[in-house]
Amino acid sequence: MAGRGGKREGAGRKKAGVSRKVSLNMPQEFWDYADRFETFTDCIKELWQINNEFSNQNQFTPSGEGIVLKVIDKETREIVWVETYETEIQAYRAVKELKERNFNPDHFDFDYNTRA
Structure with missing residues:
Protein backbone atom coordinates (compact mmCIF):
# COMPACT_ATOMS: atom_id res chain seq x y z
CA MET A 1 0.00 0.00 0.00
CA ALA A 2 3.00 2.33 0.10
CA GLY A 3 2.61 3.26 -3.60
CA ARG A 4 -0.95 4.60 -3.34
CA GLY A 5 -2.18 8.11 -2.59
CA GLY A 6 -0.24 11.08 -1.36
CA LYS A 7 1.73 13.74 -3.15
CA ARG A 8 3.33 12.69 -6.44
CA GLU A 9 5.75 14.74 -8.48
CA GLY A 10 4.12 16.03 -11.69
CA ALA A 11 0.58 15.20 -10.55
CA GLY A 12 -2.28 17.68 -10.48
CA ARG A 13 -3.44 20.63 -12.53
CA LYS A 14 -0.68 22.69 -14.12
CA LYS A 15 -0.69 26.44 -13.40
CA ALA A 16 -1.45 28.76 -16.31
CA GLY A 17 0.53 31.69 -14.93
CA VAL A 18 1.99 33.31 -11.86
CA SER A 19 -0.36 33.50 -8.91
CA ARG A 20 -0.32 36.52 -6.60
CA LYS A 21 -2.72 37.59 -3.91
CA VAL A 22 -3.74 41.23 -4.19
CA SER A 23 -6.10 43.61 -2.46
CA LEU A 24 -7.68 46.40 -4.49
CA ASN A 25 -9.42 49.54 -3.32
CA MET A 26 -11.43 50.76 -6.29
CA PRO A 27 -14.46 53.02 -6.75
CA GLN A 28 -17.85 51.30 -6.65
CA GLU A 29 -18.24 52.06 -10.38
CA PHE A 30 -15.31 49.72 -11.11
CA TRP A 31 -16.73 46.93 -8.95
CA ASP A 32 -20.13 47.30 -10.66
CA TYR A 33 -18.32 46.88 -13.99
CA ALA A 34 -16.25 43.91 -12.73
CA ASP A 35 -19.32 42.13 -11.34
CA ARG A 36 -20.77 41.83 -14.87
CA PHE A 37 -18.11 39.23 -15.72
CA GLU A 38 -18.26 35.55 -14.85
CA THR A 39 -14.83 35.76 -13.21
CA PHE A 40 -12.55 38.59 -12.13
CA THR A 41 -9.92 37.12 -14.48
CA ASP A 42 -12.31 37.71 -17.41
CA CYS A 43 -12.68 41.34 -16.30
CA ILE A 44 -8.91 41.84 -16.14
CA LYS A 45 -8.47 40.18 -19.56
CA GLU A 46 -10.99 42.59 -21.10
CA LEU A 47 -9.35 45.61 -19.47
CA TRP A 48 -5.92 44.38 -20.61
CA GLN A 49 -7.22 44.01 -24.17
CA ILE A 50 -8.73 47.51 -24.15
CA ASN A 51 -5.49 48.93 -22.77
CA ASN A 52 -3.42 47.21 -25.47
CA GLU A 53 -5.71 48.39 -28.26
CA PHE A 54 -5.28 52.00 -27.18
CA SER A 55 -1.65 51.84 -26.01
CA ASN A 56 -0.44 53.83 -29.01
CA GLN A 57 -3.16 56.44 -28.73
CA ASN A 58 -3.79 59.25 -26.26
CA GLN A 59 -6.50 57.78 -24.05
Missing part, protein backbone atom coordinates in the same frame (compact mmCIF):
# COMPACT_ATOMS: atom_id res chain seq x y z
CA PHE A 60 -7.39 60.94 -22.20
CA THR A 61 -8.26 64.17 -23.94
CA PRO A 62 -7.40 67.63 -22.61
CA SER A 63 -10.00 69.57 -20.66
CA GLY A 64 -12.81 70.88 -22.83
CA GLU A 65 -12.45 68.20 -25.48
CA GLY A 66 -14.20 64.91 -25.96
CA ILE A 67 -14.73 61.95 -28.24
CA VAL A 68 -17.72 62.15 -30.58
CA LEU A 69 -19.18 58.76 -31.46
CA LYS A 70 -21.37 58.55 -34.55
CA VAL A 71 -23.44 55.57 -35.70
CA ILE A 72 -23.88 55.69 -39.47
CA ASP A 73 -26.36 53.74 -41.58
CA LYS A 74 -24.28 51.79 -44.14
CA GLU A 75 -26.94 52.02 -46.85
CA THR A 76 -27.98 55.67 -46.62
CA ARG A 77 -24.75 57.01 -44.96
CA GLU A 78 -26.98 59.03 -42.61
CA ILE A 79 -25.93 59.59 -39.00
CA VAL A 80 -28.54 57.85 -36.86
CA TRP A 81 -26.99 58.26 -33.41
CA VAL A 82 -24.45 60.61 -31.79
CA GLU A 83 -22.90 60.48 -28.31
CA THR A 84 -19.93 62.23 -26.66
CA TYR A 85 -17.41 60.65 -24.27
CA GLU A 86 -14.51 61.98 -22.23
CA THR A 87 -12.04 59.23 -23.21
CA GLU A 88 -11.44 56.89 -26.11
CA ILE A 89 -11.81 53.94 -23.76
CA GLN A 90 -15.36 55.06 -22.91
CA ALA A 91 -16.13 55.45 -26.62
CA TYR A 92 -14.67 52.00 -27.35
CA ARG A 93 -16.84 50.42 -24.64
CA ALA A 94 -19.90 52.26 -25.98
CA VAL A 95 -19.26 50.94 -29.51
CA LYS A 96 -18.93 47.42 -28.15
CA GLU A 97 -22.18 47.74 -26.19
CA LEU A 98 -24.07 49.39 -29.07
CA LYS A 99 -23.01 46.57 -31.40
CA GLU A 100 -24.18 43.95 -28.90
CA ARG A 101 -27.49 45.57 -27.95
CA ASN A 102 -28.72 48.11 -30.48
CA PHE A 103 -26.99 48.40 -33.84
CA ASN A 104 -26.10 45.36 -35.94
CA PRO A 105 -22.58 45.92 -37.37
CA ASP A 106 -23.80 44.40 -40.66
CA HIS A 107 -25.98 47.50 -41.16
CA PHE A 108 -24.15 50.28 -39.29
CA ASP A 109 -20.68 51.84 -39.17
CA PHE A 110 -19.20 53.29 -35.99
CA ASP A 111 -16.95 56.35 -36.15
CA TYR A 112 -15.39 58.26 -33.29
CA ASN A 113 -13.02 61.19 -33.47
CA THR A 114 -11.56 63.77 -31.11
CA ARG A 115 -13.26 67.12 -31.33
CA ALA A 116 -11.80 70.44 -30.25
